[in-house]
Amino acid sequence: MRGRGEWGNVAEKKEGSSRVKLITELVILAAAIAGLLTAYLTLRSKDDEGTAPPPGNSPSATVPSTPPPVTDPSESPPPSTTEPAAVQYLADLDALQGDTRQQQAELSDKGKRTQYLHSLKPPNPFVEYTFEFAITEGKYFCSTVGIDTKGSSGNVMAFQVYLDGKSVADYQTATNETRPVQVELTGHSQIKLFSSAVKREGTRPPAVWADARFADNCTQN
Structure with a gap:
């Protein structure tokens, strides 16, 4: 044990x-x-x-973009109220003398042809013709004078401008040439446009006051 x-x-x-x-x-x-x-x-x-x-896409704090500046409406410049200067075609006016029906014309200058839609063109046939108007608008009378291409070659036309009965401009053009017209209107109340044939060959030459108008400057059309 x-x-x-x-x-x-x-x-x-x-x-x-x-x-x-x-x-x-x-x-x-x-x-x-x-x-x-x-x-x-x-x-x-x-x-x-x-x-x-992934690299480059790690979350980051969002930076708020700079808010656009607040513009006070009272400081904004007023909208422009300038209107284009008036252009008044004589073909649209009642004449004191002469036929003012608006007529299309074609002039040639050194072979270059141009269409004019607001022209004064004396009735054909003619030798002398006068248009007379009250001056109502603009600082200048503007036009292009010449012989319509429907006339025969060899023609020569004379164009004269009168203000209140006084001759202030005198032009001559032959076939296939034109002349610009610019006449100051300040201080005058009536204008007269006179045309006559200087030399005629064949049919009587249709003289043309192309785009005859009152305007603040002759570049307007």
Whole structure:
């Protein structure tokens, strides 16, 4: 039979063996937990890398654009009220003397033909003819004078402008040439346009006051 001392030693050995076993199991469990934690963190890291924004597109703080300056309406310049200067074609006016029906004419200058839609053209046939108007608009009388291309070659026409009965301009044109006319109207109330044949060849030459008009300047048409 074993004495009490022997049984005590046996108990102590069993208890020590149980502790060793428990510690071993705890170590194994800890290692397993550490392995699982490491695997989880690795997978999480890969997931984060997969969803990370591409380089250069990382979110950043949005800087608001500078708002446009507020303009006080009272400081804005008023809209322009300047209107084009008036142009008044004599063919549209009632004449004091002469036929003012608006007529189309064609003039030639050194072979270049031009159509004019607001012309004064004396009735054909004619030798002398007068148009007379009251001056109503503009600073100048403007026109282009010449012989309509329907006339025969070799003709020469004279054109004269009178203001209040006084001759202020005198022109002559031959076939295939034109002359510009610009006469200042300031201080005058009536204008008379006189044309006559200087030289006739064949049919009587139809004289033309092309685009005869009152205007603020003769570049207007």
